[in-house]
Amino acid sequence: MAEPVELPSRLAILPFRNKVLLPGAIVRIRCTSPSSVKLVEQELWQREERGLIGVLPVRDSEAAAVGTLLSQGVGGDPGYGSSKSPTTSSAEQQKQDSKNHQEPIHWHNRGVAARALHLSRGVEKPSGRVTYIVVLEGLCRFSVQDLSARGTYHVARISRLDMTKAELEQAEQDPDIIALSRQFKATAMELISVLEQKQKTVGRTKVLLETVPVHRLADIFVASFEISFEEQLSMLDSVDLKVRLSKATELVDRHLQSILVAEKITQKVEGQLSKSQKEYLLRQQMRAIKEELGDNDDDEDDVAALERKMQSAGMPPNIWKHAQRELRRLRKMQPQQPGYSSSRVYLELLADLPWQKVSEERELDLRAAKESLDSDHYGLTKVKQRIIEYLAVRKLKPDARGPVLCFVGPPGVGKTSLASSIASALGRKFIRISLGGVKDEADIRGHRRTYIGSMPGRLIDGLKRVGVCNPVMLLDEIDKTGSDVRGDPASALLEVLDPEQNKSFNDHYLNVPFDLSKVIFVATANRVQPIPPPLLDRMEVIELPGYTPEEKLKISMKHLIPRVLDQHGLSSEFLKIPEGMVKLIIQRYTREAGVRSLERNLAALARAAAVRVAEQERFSPAIQLSKGIQPMAASTTALLDTRLAGAGSGSSPSNGEVEMEVIPMDVSGQEISNFDGGSPIVVDETMLEKVLGPPRYDDNEAAERVATPGVSVGLVWTNFGGEVQFVEATAMVGKGELHLTGQLGDVIKESAQIALTWVRARASELEISSTSDKNLLENRDIHIHFPAGAVPKDGPSAGVTLVTSLVSLFSKKKVRADTAMTGEMTLRGLVLPVGGIKDKVLAAHRYGIKRVILPERNLKDLAEVPSNILSGLEILLVKRIEDVLEHAFEGGCPLRKRSKL
Ligand SMILES: Nc1ncnc2c1ncn2[C@@H]1O[C@H](COP(=O)(O)OP(=O)(O)OP(=O)(O)O)[C@@H](O)[C@H]1O
Numbered sequence: 001m002a003e004p005v006e007l008p009s010r011l012a013i014l015p016f017r018n019k020v021l022l023p024g025a026i027v028r029i030r031c032t033s034p035s036s037v038k039l040v041e042q043e044l045w046q047r048e049e050r051g052l053i054g055v056l057p058v059r060d061s062e063a064a065a066v067g068t069l070l071s072q073g074v075g076g077d078p079g080y081g082s083s084k085s086p087t088t089s090s091a092e093q094q095k096q097d098s099k100n101h102q103e104p105i106h107w108h109n110r111g112v113a114a115r116a117l118h119l120s121r122g123v124e125k126p127s128g129r130v131t132y133i134v135v136l137e138g139l140c141r142f143s144v145q146d147l148s149a150r151g152t153y154h155v156a157r158i159s160r161l162d163m164t165k166a167e168l169e170q171a172e173q174d175p176d177i178i179a180l181s182r183q184f185k186a187t188a189m190e191l192i193s194v195l196e197q198k199q200k201t202v203g204r205t206k207v208l209l210e211t212v213p214v215h216r217l218a219d220i221f222v223a224s225f226e227i228s229f230e231e232q233l234s235m236l237d238s239v240d241l242k243v244r245l246s247k248a249t250e251l252v253d254r255h256l257q258s259i260l261v262a263e264k265i266t267q268k269v270e271g272q273l274s275k276s277q278k279e280y281l282l283r284q285q286m287r288a289i290k291e292e293l294g295d296n297d298d299d300e301d302d303v304a305a306l307e308r309k310m311q312s313a314g315m316p317p318n319i320w321k322h323a324q325r326e327l328r329r330l331r332k333m334q335p336q337q338p339g340y341s342s343s344r345v346y347l348e349l350l351a352d353l354p355w356q357k358v359s360e361e362r363e364l365d366l367r368a369a370k371e372s373l374d375s376d377h378y379g380l381t382k383v384k385q386r387i388i389e390y391l392a393v394r395k396l397k398p399d400a401r402g403p404v405l406c407f408v409g410p411p412g413v414g415k416t417s418l419a420s421s422i423a424s425a426l427g428r429k430f431i432r433i434s435l436g437g438v439k440d441e442a443d444i445r446g447h448r449r450t451y452i453g454s455m456p457g458r459l460i461d462g463l464k465r466v467g468v469c470n471p472v473m474l475l476d477e478i479d480k481t482g483s484d485v486r487g488d489p490a491s492a493l494l495e496v497l498d499p500e501q502n503k504s505f506n507d508h509y510l511n512v513p514f515d516l517s518k519v520i521f522v523a524t525a526n527r528v529q530p531i532p533p534p535l536l537d538r539m540e541v542i543e544l545p546g547y548t549p550e551e552k553l554k555i556s557m558k559h560l561i562p563r564v565l566d567q568h569g570l571s572s573e574f575l576k577i578p579e580g581m582v583k584l585i586i587q588r589y590t591r592e593a594g595v596r597s598l599e600r601n602l603a604a605l606a607r608a609a610a611v612r613v614a615e616q617e618r619f620s621p622a623i624q625l626s627k628g629i630q631p632m633a634a635s636t637t638a639l640l641d642t643r644l645a646g647a648g649s650g651s652s653p654s655n656g657e658v659e660m661e662v663i664p665m666d667v668s669g670q671e672i673s674n675f676d677g678g679s680p681i682v683v684d685e686t687m688l689e690k691v692l693g694p695p696r697y698d699d700n701e702a703a704e705r706v707a708t709p710g711v712s713v714g715l716v717w718t719n720f721g722g723e724v725q726f727v728e729a730t731a732m733v734g735k736g737e738l739h740l741t742g743q744l745g746d747v748i749k750e751s752a753q754i755a756l757t758w759v760r761a762r763a764s765e766l767e768i769s770s771t772s773d774k775n776l777l778e779n780r781d782i783h784i785h786f787p788a789g790a791v792p793k794d795g796p797s798a799g800v801t802l803v804t805s806l807v808s809l810f811s812k813k814k815v816r817a818d819t820a821m822t823g824e825m826t827l828r829g830l831v832l833p834v835g836g837i838k839d840k841v842l843a844a845h846r847y848g849i850k851r852v853i854l855p856e857r858n859l860k861d862l863a864e865v866p867s868n869i870l871s872g873l874e875i876l877l878v879k880r881i882e883d884v885l886e887h888a889f890e891g892g893c894p895l896r897k898r899s900k901l
Helices: 034-045 078-082 091-100 165-171 175-198 200-211 214-223 229-237 241-293 299-311 317-332 340-352 366-376 381-396 415-426 441-445 458-466 489-497 533-537 549-567 579-589 596-619 621-628 636-649 685-692 701-705 746-761 771-779 796-811 837-846 856-864 867-871 881-888
Strands: 010-017 026-031 052-059 110-121 132-150 153-160 404-408 430-434 472-476 520-525 539-543 711-718 721-733 738-741 780-785 819-821 851-855 874-878
Touching: 010 034, 010 110, 010 132, 026 034, 034 052, 034 110, 034 132, 034 153, 052 132, 052 153, 052 229, 110 153, 110 229, 175 200, 175 214, 175 241, 200 214, 214 229, 214 241, 229 241, 299 317, 299 340, 317 340, 340 458, 366 381, 366 415, 381 404, 381 415, 404 415, 415 430, 415 472, 415 520, 430 458, 441 458, 441 489, 458 472, 489 533, 533 539, 549 579, 549 596, 579 596, 579 685, 596 685, 701 711, 701 721, 711 796, 711 837, 721 796, 721 837, 738 746, 746 796, 780 796, 796 819, 796 881, 819 881, 837 851, 837 856, 837 867, 851 856, 851 881, 856 874, 874 881
Parallel strands: 010 052, 404 520, 404 539, 430 472, 472 520, 711 819, 738 780, 819 851, 851 874
Antiparallel strands: 010 153, 026 132, 052 110, 110 132, 132 153, 711 721, 721 780
């Protein structure tokens, strides 16, 4: 940095319009105006040794507040402004001045002496004008004594303002100046470090701070700031070192603060920008990948569509809030993010659930409802009556909290179809929720969303599927729920069926309450016993016992056959199933309480006929016209039989049909044919056997089963209704233990133990021929087996049957094949009443049993058994086990009378 320079007493003046050159600052200017060009030419360019010039700020009135950059960049032509000086003598110049600047120019009385560091002359224009580029360095302040013109530019008489070297050295000892210098340097240092973080090029400035005297530094720093002209002037006027230092410190500090604030704002803006830019970039990339994959669906649109769907779902306000929160979360996620799809599936569920949507309940017409129930279901008078009562109450008080109807009965007796009839009578939608085998509470209530693969429970899922919040919901097989470590589904069902609680049913997955109070619940069960008492308490049990063969026949003729024909695209003009054949199906092919298996057999016949009709249609389109043809007379059946036999044995049929005949095969691979394309197929015994196979049941079964001693015939109640149960007992070498096999529950095992104890206790009364047989009774293991497949059996009603089979085993007497029995027994031989009498009697009837032994106290239950069934049976009512034995054996009780002993 230059040492304090010697100043001449006069300096040519270059005016700086609204700008200040401070000592230490370097500025590059372009001189274009004639006056400044002249000045440069004469004072700098033509001199061998480049001299000094004075730079003097001038201002025009309105530019007082405008700040200008002095230290960087190329300045304008300040000399141009000087040419407008009122002191200029040139007429042309005056003209120009008056044209461009009407106002007077204010010369500042202090300026800075400057030296040219670099000079360059521009190319001369055709008009003869030249320009100069000058790089000037400010050296020291001066004050103007007076100003006079030298040709086109001004010259000033000046006096130096800055201190000399000696003065400076002295001033530097001043404690105030030392303190001020320190403060200035500290602020400047701070500024440099801030700048350093932004740009790495401030290293040189740091060096300046260490090498340049502080009075120069003050000017250099301030010259580099963008400050107003006024502030620049006041800095120029700060001749006193203390004033200059404190002013410079203030300006540096202000600059530092403004940088810091700007930095903060920039950081904030940058942060936002970079985040949104990042997101934008990622989205662009995603879109590109999707396009590449041909997967163009736009997730953003998807989410918007989802929101629209949610808006129209009619959620209650609190749930809508919850949904919106979840939606906001989804919006912040990327589709690839874990949790995105589960959150989406959840929101889809919220949008799909029928929060408000109801199926419009039509005005209930009880007569029409009764007619529809009658037309859909044969018999079941009491049940239908109860349903009508139920509907009548609903009609009078639609929001009445009526009981939950629970239809209990064996499979295939019409429980499900009755429930769906209720729905159609009310004009509501119907949904069936199967509860069979549900052991986990989560099946009813759903899993919490924290579990992987969590789902809503069956009820919420059902409501989503049905799409209305007021359906008739059938809780099917409510007796088949069980509890284990995973909770108790029955307790969840309690909440569902309780009108007080189901207003805000809480599904764990859904996690917000759902109002189930508009749902009409109907339940079905095969048995009442397994239903937990609290649950049973909330339901009204309506029993549907099994059907008699006559009822089954009527159901078949009126309902099943028309339905089955319709399901197979047939009508009575193509297939006829006479009553006699239906009876045979009931007797020989089914032994159920309901009509499901009967329906299946009828469907098998319809299938076989459908194949035949379809084939005929192929070969003879005229078949459509055959609908008016009279049904085949019964007398023609024999003829058809012959044809069938002929087709089966491979011989040619007599009517020459052989060329176009396609012989359909039924399920068992049997051929059928008695259809000539003109008359309906009439089912006969042959067709029955060909389609359904040989008869599955016959009336001789009981006789065959009880052909050896040790077998008795019992009547039991299973999930499939009443059943005839053969109990087999045998003895073998052992330690007197009891073995039981078959699908048995605990109660039946206890009954067997009681029966054996009773028989052993009366060993001496038994009519046993030899002592070895007596030993048999005492020392041998006894094995009792309950055949009949996988049908689970429980309950105490096998007591008398067990005793009978054991007595038969030890007395070697066979029981009567035409007699079946039921009843619980005490250890002392009393016979106690049992349940399900109607079903059991019906089962006996199905099996062709002629005599039924029942506990005396079950007499009243016989009132439920249809009279036509009762009239064909001999009912024997007993009080004690001895009475059972009396009736069960051919030649009377095998026990010796006590009196005989
Ligand atoms: N009384 C009846 N009148 C007319 N059709 C009947 C009657 N009873 C049962 N059905 C018919 O028998 C078939 C079986 O009935 P459904 O499915 O309702 O039995 P379910 O008792 O519900 O059996 P599950 O306990 O196995 O569910 C249905 O096609 C039904 O229409």
